[in-house]
Amino acid sequence: MSKEKELQAFERLLNIMDDLREKCPWDKKQTMQSLRHLTIEETYELGDAILDNDLNEVKKELGDVLLHIVFYAKIGSETNTFDIADVCHEICEKLIFRHPHIYSDTVVANEEEVKQNWEKLKLKEGKKSVLEGVPKSLPALVKASRIQDKVKAVGFDWDEPHQVWDKVQEELQELQEEVNSQNQDKIEAEFGDVLFSMINYARFLKINPEDALERTNKKFIKRFQYLEEKAALGGKALSEMTLSEMDVFWNEAKKLG
Incomplete structure (x- = not known):
């Protein structure tokens, strides 16, 4: 798709957002606070689609996340705080500043040096700690991962x-x-x-520990549901079966993957 068509598609979304905010009773009532939990949910749904390697679903979920970004920008524009152009320019300036090996004369040898420079540049932006950028509301497992990545970038490893x-x-x-x-x-x-x-x-x-654990979660769910199905076919509830009886079906499920 050409750049012109991409811009037209984005403009179409912005126009639809204007219509919804003006005419839809639900959309008119939304605030940043009311959207927050929905945004988190959409992000997790995108994560699920990525883990399932379902590219069609990834496309759909990316659309949902993009809608939320446009929605927040629309709300910001209503108080003259910021609009979608400000959001785009802000991230562009940040990317240019944090990639001096692309937009300046800094030389890097590999990905690791890029990460190290990234954390040093963030401190130059006024952050007092390399850990300031770790969101407080991240799930603990993901947060631990991000903490370790960040301290590694400054040599604590x-x-x-x-x-x-x-x-x-x-x-x-x-x-x-x-x-x-x-x-x-x-x-x-x-x-x-x-x-x-x-x-x-x-x-x-x-x-990635989050991906590894989620892979195990999915595997456990699949095997347990197989066990439930087999028990139901035999006319039994799991609570009526012994652990040894359940193990038979569990081992069958393991062989299936």
């Missing part, structure tokens, strides 16, 4: 994967000690340390 694995083993030992002591608060603290260390290890293995 292990050198070798085996060092991280040793740390995981150390944290597991400390968790077991607290389990034996039966101090619930300390058990929770040590369990958190184990998870944080495992997420760090995933980074060294070049695995």
Whole structure:
């Protein structure tokens, strides 16, 4: 598609947003606060489509997310705070500033140096900590990943994967000690340390821990639903079956994938 057609499509969306805001009772009532939870939901739906590698669904969900961006910009324009042009220019200026290896004379050797420069430039923008950019409302697992990525960019990191694995083993030992002591608060603290260390290890293995866990979630759901179907075909409820009986169907499900 040509650039002209892309711009026409975006203009069409802006015009429709103007119509909805003026004429639709639901759209007229919305605020940034009322849209917030819906935006989060749309972002998760996009994430699901990406994990499923459903490109047609990715296209649809990207449209939903784009609508929300346009909606926020429309609300901002109504108070003369900002509009969609301001949003576009703001991100353009940020991208130009944070890519001096493209728009200036900075030389980088690889992706890692790009990341390091990115964090240094963010500090020049007025941030006092490299961790300021980690949203407080991120899910804890994703937040841990982002924290570790950011501190790595300024050199706070292990050198070798085996060092991280040793740390995981150390944290597991400390968790077991607290389990034996039966101090619930300390058990929770040590369990958190184990998870944080495992997420760090995933980074060294070049695995996205969120994707890995979601993959396991989907696998478990598929196998458990197979178990439910088989039980129903046999005229039984799961609550009426022994664990050994359920294991038969569970093992069948594992063979299916």
